[in-house]
Structure formats: C-alpha cells, structure tokens
Amino acid sequence: MKEVTIYDIAKKLNISASSVSRAISNNTNISAATRKKILQAADEMGYRVNNFARNLRKDNNNKLIGVIFHKLNSQFSINALYSIEKVVRNAGYDIIICHSSESHEQEIINAGNLFQRRVDGLIVGLSSDVGNINHFDKYIENDIPVFLFDRVKTDFPGVKVVLDNFKAAYMATTHLIERGCKRIVHIAGKQTSAVYIDRLKGYKHALAEHGIKYSPALVLHRGVDAAAAPLLAQDILEMSPGPDGVFAVNDLCAVMCMKALQKAGVKIPEDIAFVGFNNDVMSTVIEPNLTTVNYSGEEIGEIVAKMIIDEIRTKNETKSNYTITLQPELIIRESSNRK
Amino acid sequence: MKEVTIYDIAKKLNISASSVSRAISNNTNISAATRKKILQAADEMGYRVNNFARNLRKDNNNKLIGVIFHKLNSQFSINALYSIEKVVRNAGYDIIICHSSESHEQEIINAGNLFQRRVDGLIVGLSSDVGNINHFDKYIENDIPVFLFDRVKTDFPGVKVVLDNFKAAYMATTHLIERGCKRIVHIAGKQTSAVYIDRLKGYKHALAEHGIKYSPALVLHRGVDAAAAPLLAQDILEMSPGPDGVFAVNDLCAVMCMKALQKAGVKIPEDIAFVGFNNDVMSTVIEPNLTTVNYSGEEIGEIVAKMIIDEIRTKNETKSNYTITLQPELIIRESSNRK
C-alpha cells in the first residue's frame, strides 16, 4: 500500500507542502482555518508522519530511551522496568529494551545496536561491574547520556543510581547480631560485582564492630538462585557447630534454603534466624515471613528514569557526573524474631 | 559533535559515495581491497550509519517489533517478555515495549504510537478482549502483522496464540472432584476477558459432567490480586456449609487466600483443597505446595515471537489467520492431596 505524504495532502487541497508541514507539526505560522482543513484531510487520507524523514531533517528527536539490563526474569528487574516504562512514557518517550544475560559480550553488542538506533539516552544495569566499559565511550562523545543503576561502576563518568549495599548488609547483619546471633552465615553473590562485594563488606564490618570474629568458612559461594539452595542448605547442616543466623543476598535463595532446612527439621527462627534481600513477594509467602532489605526495583527504576529524562531535556553543556545513593530499609518480619 | 557521513569518507578516500555505501551495506559489487579500505576509514572516523536516511530510502527495514501488554509487573508477563526478547533478538530485531495498564484507551494510544514508529510487527496481549479492536486496522491495511497472545479476541482476523483455558479449568476442577471435593469454590476473574470467561465455563462444565449442581454462590468475584485475598478468605469462611475445594484463576490470590485461611485454622488440603493457575514460583514456596496449571509465559512468548518473525520474513501475500492453542498441563502437588 502506498503511503500518503504531505504532498498528496497539499495537492488535494491546492496548497503548498510547507503549509501542510506546519499544520502537522503544530507550527504557529498558520491560520486556524487552514490548519483545521489540513488536519481533517490528513486524517481522512490515512496520513502518518514519516519519522525517518523527520528525523533525517532535524536530528536528536528520536524520543527513544534504550535500556540494557543484565537480567530480565526476576522480580527486581520487572519492577524496575515497570517504573522506567511508566516514567519514560509519561515524558513522551518510548523504551527499547535489551537483555544482556549477564554477558559482557552481549552488553557490548547491545550498546552498539542501541547506538545505531540513535537512542536519546541509555539506562544500564551492568552485566558485571568489573572489566572495562568503553563501549559507552561513543555515547559520551556524542553527548548521549548514559545512566547506570543497580549495578554500577564507581569510576564511570556519569550518573549512577545505587542502593547503599554496604550499609544494607551492615544493617541486616547487625539486626541478626542484636537478635542474639553469633555464628552468622553469609550466602554471598559472585565477587565480580560491586553489589555483592559491598554486601560482603557490610557483613564483615558489622561482625567486626560487634566483636565477632570473621570466619571465611561461614561465607558460602554456591550461587544465589533456586538451584543453589539445596547445596547451601547442605553446607549449613554440615557445619559444626551449626550457625544461628543466615544473611542471604537475595530472597529467592533465602526462601528456598529455608524450605530445605525446615524439611531437615531446622526451626526458623529458633534454631537459625534468616534475613534476605530485595523484598520479593515470596518473602511474605514463606512461613515464617522473611525479614529482608527493601529493594524491590520500583523506586530505583523511577529515579533513574526521571533523572535521565531531566538530563535529556535540559541538555546542559557540562556532563552530569554524580551518584545517587538510596538509603536501605530493613523490613523486620518473623524469620528473625528470636531472643 | 558533527556526524560523519559517507560523503566524508568518500572525500577522504577520493572515491564516490556510492562505493562507500556499497561497502557499508555489504553489497557485492565492490572489490575486496576498496571495501577493506573503506571499512577501516569508517571505523577510524567514527562513522555510524544513519538509519533514518536508510529507512527513508528503502522502507520496511526497521527491524523493530512492538510489544503491547496489559500488565508488566507479574511473573507471567516477565517470563513472556523474556522469551519474546530472546527470540526476537536472535532474529536480529529489537523490541519496543508498551504497557497498557489494563486500559483500553492506553492500548489505543500505544498502538498508534508504535504504528508511527513503523514497527515491522506487533505482539499484543489485549487489555480487555471485549470491546472493539479497530485500532489495529491501520496495521492490517499496511500489511504489518499483528499477533495476539494470552488474551485474544477470537474474531480478530490474524494469528492468535492462546492456552486452552476452558480445558485447563476443566482439568483443574475435575482433578478436585476426583480428589473427593463436592463443594468447589471458583475464584473468578473479571468476566470482561475471554480468558476468565473460559475458565469459568470449564469449571461449570466439569461440575456438570460429574453430576454436581452449579451454584453461583460458590463463584467469587472479589478480584484476583493479593489485596482481594482477605476478602475471599472471609467469604469462604462464612459459607455454610463450607466448601471443600477452591479453584483460583491465578496463583497469587490462591496462595494469599490459603495463607489467610490457614491463619483462621483451616487445614489445607484436609479441609479445603486448592488448585491455582500459572505455575508461579510462589506455588512452590507456599506450604503445602500448590497444585496448579502450568502456564508460566515462557512457552507462549516463545511461540508468538517465532511465529511473527516467520510471518515478517516470508511476507506472504495472504494474511495469516489461525489460532495456536496450547494444551494445558496440570501440575499436581500437595495442596490437593486428599481422599
């Protein structure tokens, strides 16, 4: 089917294409009468603006935000995406999303791809926050803002939005200590990610501050997904003396691990108290309900989206370079209710 | 910063722009030597193709799939989106997603927006499957495939991918009957959606086929989210005689309702057996584990994405118009283990 152009409309109405253009793009230099006539004809003829032509003429008007995230199938990511979509759409932008599957290679491909697409801005949750990130250099050279969130690289020269993971882990561990725990297991994440590194640091710091000696044997590196849970539970059961508290880096593995331990006869929180991370829905499904750090994705998604829209709109000469640090909040539930 | 164009490269290398174009777009009519020279210069000069110009010249090459979905923050939608993204990206397309928030108005706006974006295809989970859907007419007129999934309108002239909801509900209800349930509550969804209408029908059909009289009082219309759970539990507790089975249209409300009932002293499955829908992760977190219909989103997302990519690639003259119906599968767990 042949597309209708402004020339078709112009010809039909016996006016110039420029007038049609003015009417279509809400330009002021046109009388209300002709505008109305044009708009009506455009509608009747099934006209749609050709954004390719429009963008070819005047650039930087793509109204498109790219999102690259390391994970797509988790409660956290969907909440973040949900917020980002909402904010960005309200501002009149669309989002185009890419999944990097925790792969640095894929992230580089995605970054190149979205650059070709000429996104006006890029929101990224890094696949890994060690390793170089010069695949964003071309964005910076072209004054396209790149904002990192959740997983960031601290030396990245741009805006970063993060949770204070150190403090969150510190609070979680301190909470367990205050509830009388002395031998606290930490279910750790991959130490290639600052997020997990900071959580381990916060855990250690809380121990040190309360005069508890740090023991590497209590830090478990089996992974943090559902599949790792039975192994983690096994590790915990085999410890002697057994631990009296567990701080896990996410709710999913905390919950699955709790279930495995309960099946083996462990009482929670009496024998072992648990604290998770994220405030996933399932933390309120498990019995006892899981004490956790509130970090569900919605807030951070909303903030990073708002900030980047603001950056795009104000187009200031000087590149923004700052970090927004969200304060963690511990949600205390039954799983740590002892003493 | 000024963009580098093929003319800049041509000038620098003292060749014509068409040669540069040929090299960039992998055209065969060019010698290996010049191609190499051009590609190298392009790289050095920081050239990136201008897709606006390219698409203006030769249309239908946007390599973009639009996705409109009524809900974004649920396990099902994450999984569907995850699969769609994976398939579509493998095929070399990007996806641009829009959330219609269960609003028909928003869906119309999104459809118009993505049409402007000139997506090559549109995947839609309808906000509501009653009401008209002529906001897709312009796609059809322009030969842009629109594929519906999950929530579809049966008279839509195009490809539809659905679960056999009638059969799924029939299986779930029959299972409860076979486990000895006689007074089975159905937690129903909004009857503006064929998905929920069919599930209610399947429920009724199973009752009828097993000689159980249908009672409208056993069908609850309080909503199907976590907030509705306490009300649903209250309704169930106030029934006299009380029910011995519950079939809910999703796992979330089933699980939350189970918890409310357990808190009130109801034993599951001894007093009341439960069957949910979706096979959400939380169905394996709740105790007892929830029997449910496996409909997690991954499979349906993968199918609809594969089909639309295939349709786009083959560009057949005749518009495809068929329905793919997924066979439901009941996952039997402890929550219905009685008799």
Add this chain to the structure above:
DNA sequence: CTGAAAGCGCTAACAA
C-alpha cells in the same frame, strides 16, 4: 499567513 526551494544521508538505477 503562505509558497518556493534547498538539503538532511542514503540507496539504486543507469552509465561508463
């Protein structure tokens, strides 16, 4: 308030 004309960056027919 309206029209004429140039040009955004690219591709593809045609010519050499």
Add this chain to the structure above:
DNA sequence: TTGTTAGCGCTTTCAG
C-alpha cells in the same frame, strides 16, 4: 568494479 544522479518525505529559511 566504480561513478553520476535522482529522489525517499520532511523541515526550514527566505521571499512575498
């Protein structure tokens, strides 16, 4: 194999 040329649909000066 390479170059010349026209034009995709639009916006935007500049004239009137």
